[in-house]
Amino acid sequence: MTQRLTPTVVAAFIAMLLIAPGAVAGQTTAGKAVADITLISKPNPPKTGANTFEVTVKGPDGKAVTDGDVSITFFMAAMPSMKMPEMKNSVTLKHVKDGRYSGSGNVMMAGKWEATVSVKRAGKEIASKKFPITAK
Numbered sequence: 639m640t641q642r643l644t645p646t647v648v649a650a651f652i653a654m655l656l657i658a659p660g661a662v663a664g665q666t667t668a669g670k671a672v673a674d675i676t677l678i679s680k681p682n683p684p685k686t687g688a689n690t691f692e693v694t695v696k697g698p699d700g701k702a703v704t705d706g707d708v709s710i711t712f713f714m715a716a717m718p719s720m721k722m723p724e725m726k727n728s729v730t731l732k733h734v735k736d737g738r739y740s741g742s743g744n745v746m747m748a749g750k751w752e753a754t755v756s757v758k759r760a761g762k763e764i765a766s767k768k769f770p771i772t773a774k
Contacts, residue, residue, distance in 0.1 A: 672698050673765035675755050677710070684745050684773045693731055693739045695757050695765070702737025707758040710743070712751045712771070745773040 674696040679689050691710055695703040708731045716724040729743030745751065751771040757764050 673703065673757060673767075674700075675757065675765060675767040677753060677755055677767075677769050679771070684771060686745055686748050686773055688742055688744055690740065690742050691729055691731065692734075693755050695737050695739065703757065703764075704733055704737055705759065706733070706739070706764070707761075708733075708739040709756050709758075711754045711756065712743075712745065713754070714747070714749060714751050745771075748773050 674694075676694045678692045680692070681689065684691075693708050693710070695706055695708065697703050710729045710731065712725075712727045712729075714725040716722060725746050727744060727746055729741050731739035731741035734740045749772070751773060753769045753771045754766055755769065756766045
């Protein structure tokens with residue numbers, strides 16, 4: 639017995655293929671341009687307290703994005719068993735050269751953080767990417 643694929647199933651499969659590559663890479667695809675975003679911390683891994691962060695941003699065409707407003711938001715989920723609320727901290731980076739952005743900021747405590755790099759132009763987000771970070 640053979641089964642036929644309905645147009646709806648085929649359309650859903652095609653949509654999944656088109657959306658999945660950006661989603662797997664952690665890059666924004668829903669209504670925003672996909673960009674290549676990298677994040678480096680100095681020291682690496684970051685430590686509790688002051689750190690320097692460097693982000694490199696390239697547009698979908700592979701060219702350096704030099705006119706973005708780039709920030710990193712660090713998030714750690716609440717730990718009710720330890721009576722700790724969620725923690726959040728943002729660091730604004732400045733363009734240095736060739737799509738590289740740099741800035742200093744604090745990591746409030748050791749542990750696992752989710753760092754979200756956001757790239758905006760004229761106040762609108764054009765790309766973002768999440769990075770898992772473990773601070774020492």
